[in-house]
Amino acid sequence: MRDAETLQVGATRELWRQVTRPGPTPSRRHPNARLLSALTGRPPGHLAGALLELRDPSPVWEAFRHNPQIGCRRCDARHPGGPVFRIFPHHRYVCTRHRYWIGSSDINRPGPFLDDFLEIVKAQRRHLRLLRRHG
Ligand SMILES: [Zn+2]
Incomplete structure (x- = not known):
């Protein structure tokens, strides 16, 4: 089972490497619309409808939040x-x-670990379960 997971992670990383290009730093990669289009057979414009990162010009992210x-x-x-960026x-x-x-x-910093406040985690789970059930 562990070998299958390792293979899957390796295949996913290889696929990600093939459809992205590095930038702005070597450790970050951005999806490339032309490569994704070749892989999926979908026109780049259709892919940009689902992946905002592919839009040209780039979206104004600050407009979303x-x-x-x-x-x-x-x-x-x-x-x-x-x-x-989520x-x-x-x-x-x-x-x-x-x-x-x-x-x-x-908040402009990483949030705290909630191990001492498990009721908050439980409340989030309960809330998400309610959303799944009732929308
Ligand atoms: Zn997490």
Whole structure:
């Protein structure tokens, strides 16, 4: 099982490397619309409808939120391209997997670890479960 996971992670990273280009730093990579189009068979314009990063001109990210939002440091650490710019829904304040406070967008530093406040993690889980059930 572990070997299959390792192979899958390796294949995912290789695929990511093939459809992205480095920038602005060597550790970060950006998706390339032409390469993704060749891989998926979809026109770049259609892909840009789903992936805002592919739009030309680039979207004004600040228009989506007035403050950049910091994500879960452990989720970002696993991402091969480095920290991820995310636009969380207004109801997502906790990474329930790693128990880190990630919201709201008005904090400008990584959030605290919530191991001493498990009722907050439970409340986020309960809230997400309610959203799945009732929208
Ligand atoms: Zn996380």
